[in-house]
Amino acid sequence: MTTAVAARTWRPAAGQLLPLLLAGALVLTAIAYPLTSGDARDAVSWTIVVLGSLLSVVHAGLSRGARTAAGLLLLVAVAAIAFESIGLATGFPYGSYEYSDVLGPTLLGVPFLVPLAWLMMAWPSWVLADRLVRPVRPERRRPARIAWAAGIFAAWDVVLDPQMVQAGYWTWAHPDPGLPGIDTVPLTNLAGWSFAGLVLMTLLDRLAARSPAPPRIGDAAPLLALGWMTLGGALAHAGWLGLPGSAAWGGALGAAVLVVLAVQHRRASRR
Template sequence: MSGLLEARAVRRPAAAPWVPAVLLVLTAIAYPLLDPGPARDAVSWAIVLLGSAVSVAHAAVSRGARAGAGVLLATAATAVVFESVGLATGFPYGQYSYSDDLGPTLLGVPFLVPLAWLMMAWPSWLLARRLTAGARPARQRPARVAVAAAVFAGWDVVLDPQMVQAGYWTWAHPQPSLPGIDTVPLTNLAGWLLAGAVLMTLLDLLAAGAVPRTGDGAPLLVLGWMTLGGALAHAAWLGLPGSAAWGVLLAVPVLAALAVQARRS
């Protein structure tokens, strides 16, 4: 009887990240179906809050409460530093500005922005950890950091045109840009790669040494849905075929690598 109770106690924490993950998917489905306005803005807030909850809950459940708190603080601090410097100087993303629709700010950075970083940073690191598992031990950390930064920046390639379309931020000089995306400059991609490298180094130092207690399904569901689900929404409802194509293109090598790993295991 005591063994059964212990098993249930273990399952409950393990299930904690799944609740906001499933709610996020259901909420994200509503976004492209709504007209621009307060209802769609509320959905955007809900998606980010749920996604950040998935990251913190999974980090805490899988690697301990200290790791969960560390992931939250490291991501929020890195986001505020990079975004506030970016707003003031244009480095490293290029010159941009936020609208008032995103609500309260800290150093000019809307509170929603660090939470959006948190929503995607932890899943990006988890995916990179999986993709680089076969690397030589001496090369695993730099490989994890590089791949995680690339995944993190790739997510923004899909998201940023949607947020510009929604009026949440605008770029002073959106050209030159990726083919098919004329509202976001290439400097933004370079900035995300730099910021991602810094953040993923911090997350790797925080979490790489801990033995996972649960699987990564919930955060990887969030990452997959926000990228591929976002690409579908861009193509079918939001009139953003360029970012939709880039989302699929960037996902192909990741899916291929995961398929090869699954076949070898």
């Protein structure tokens, strides 16, 4: 009997450990990004994206089952290639841009790294949105979750896109007008990410709704990755990368979410 109880308590802990290890490795690798340059920085970028995408799939599988993990991988890959290939060919919905050869092999003009980056961003965005809508009435929870997830997905790119342009991974044909303080990325990109995010998160929400409830493990790992890539990224932009505009936006957006979470926690603790 003691052995059975120990097994039941160990399995969740063991299941939580792997995502946390991946999140920790992601954070450490992200710290190395502003401290490197040239080919070493390119290798760090690839490592960050691979770790982030692996974290998303592993956490989805351990928390909501293998079918959810497989569906997440397929859904994000198809959505990323579809939106990005259309964007490259037509300029819709992001604006006119092109990738450099640094990112390596492509499919329909889309570097393999790009769907992995979408995967890294999409799942933590949905997980955070799921947490943010817990106080919302059940009948309003799904549209609120989709809206939050799409907004977080787009906001994350506000920090990442100027960094990637600075690294030479892609360039915009018409970067103006942009957000105040960001003169290398057009506002059309934010609009495009918001639109793509709404489509992707609507589909992802339906996928996650079919998974077992409640989740089998907690969401600390994807939230740690999301928090560090946003707030830690803002710190790197301000202190090392010379990107004060995106640093300010990243700090403001990250702080806004933290305030919402703090208010929710305070209200819940009063009940």
